[in-house]
Amino acid sequence: MDIAEVAKASGLPASTLRFYEEKGLIRSTGRNGLRRLFSANVIERLALISLGRSAGFSLDEIGEMFTAKGPDINRALLIAKADELDRTIEELASMRDGLRHAAICKAPNHFECPKFLRLLRIAGKNRGRQPNKLKENKLKRGV
Amino acid sequence: MDIAEVAKASGLPASTLRFYEEKGLIRSTGRNGLRRLFSANVIERLALISLGRSAGFSLDEIGEMFTAKGPDINRALLIAKADELDRTIEELASMRDGLRHAAICKAPNHFECPKFLRLLRIAGKNRGRQPNKLKENKLKRGV
DNA sequence: GCTTGACTTAAAGTTGACTTGAGCTTGTAT
DNA sequence: ATACAAGCTCAAGTCAACTTTAAGTCAAGC
Incomplete structure (x- = not known):
């Protein structure tokens, strides 16, 4: 298949496929x-990558899993992620409940509402860098 | 309070507080x-911002909520987020179940396992840019 | 009076996962 | 044979939410 076919079959832009290849996540079998x-079978591989991404693995982690020695993926890693x-x-x-309550x-x-305060405490634990997660999936593919 | 006190009380570095001020999320009452x-009360405000962040709002969205005119713009937004x-x-x-199963x-x-294939289909829906989410909260504060 | 240390600003750097652009090359259709 | 759409490479740009750095200000303690 050429890159356009893979792009179409996988739903990923060609640029992403090149990027993944460069990262070692997929391989092209040759050149014309x-x-x-x-x-x-790159399609399966890409599906696996998508899966990993959705589950919260970084591309680097996914790459490691593919190069893991044993034929089986790292079970401990999977369980830890789960x-x-x-x-x-x-x-x-908790957030969802809190939001609904707040509404x-x-x-x-x-700040006088105990439910809200409980929510706040939960939020407080979640103190990490959260780049920009869980945002809308606008399909800007068409542009 | 000076910035160091706010930083201590909120757990946020001073740089973040300045950044938030610049973004219009908090206000300083004056200068010495x-x-x-x-x-x-900036502490409460910061707690609210944390809460919003944890719930998946972007800083811009949080800013909008603070300046929103109607009281029910908030409600709709909150419910939508929920x-x-x-x-x-x-x-x-689904991801979690799939990971556990895969392990x-x-x-x-x-690819011969129906459970796994179902997982893959779910993952397929999740086709958006996902910067680098849900990752570890290493506390590098101490550095 | 001078050092120190906490504060200030503006600008640039960071991270991850891509995307975009510029400037080439080439398979394919006419 | 030639045009051109599609590929290519490599470098740089993007986004969000900060952080870091450089260079400067200033109150307080010695």
């Missing part, structure tokens, strides 16, 4: 002149 | 010479 050729997701989910659930709450000042 | 003075969190939580839960699954190739 200058042009990259990919074998069909546990991390559990914690994240709990936090997000309804009659208290003149949220 | 060059030095900013803050009133105590709904968004619901969707996110569902996705993350256990005996299938020679995950």
Whole structure:
């Protein structure tokens, strides 16, 4: 397949495919002149990469998993990520409840509302750099 | 309070406080010479900002909420965010289940495993730019 | 009176995952 | 044979939320 086909099949722009190749996440099987050729299984690989990304792995982590010696992926890593997701989910659930409450709450000042204060404490734990997460998936692909 | 006190009380570095002020998220009440003075309620405001950040609002969105005219613009926004969190939580839960499964699954190739394939489809939906989310909260504050 | 240290500003740097642009090359259709 | 859309490379740009750095100000303690 040429890069355009892979792009279409995977939904990723060609630039991303080149980028992934450069990072060692995928491989092109050869060239037709200058042009990259990919074998069909790159699609699976890309699906796996998408999966990893959605689960919160960085590209570097995903790359490590692919080069891991054993035929099986790093189980401990997977489980650790799953546990991390559990914690994240709990936090997000609290947030969601808090937001819903805040939207309804009659208290003149949220700081007088115990529910809100509890929320605040949870938020307080979540003190890390959060670049810009969980934002809208605008499809600007069309531009 | 001077900036050091606010920093201590809020846990945020002074640089962040200046940054937030520049962004219009907080206000200093005046100066002592060059030095900013803050009133105590900036602490509450910062807690609110933290809360918003944890809930997935961007700083710009938080800024808008603070300056929003109508009282129910907030409500709609809060509810929308809560709904968004619901969707996110569902996705993350699927991811978590998938990861746990992948760590256990005996299938020679995950692509032969129906559970895994289902996971992949969910991941596929999650096709947006995800900068680098949900990562570790290393406390590098001490440096 | 001078050093020190906490503060100030403005500008540039950081991170991760890409995207974009400039300037070439080339397979393919006419 | 030639035009041109699609590929290519390499470098630089983007975004968000900060952090870092350089250079300067200033009150207080010795």
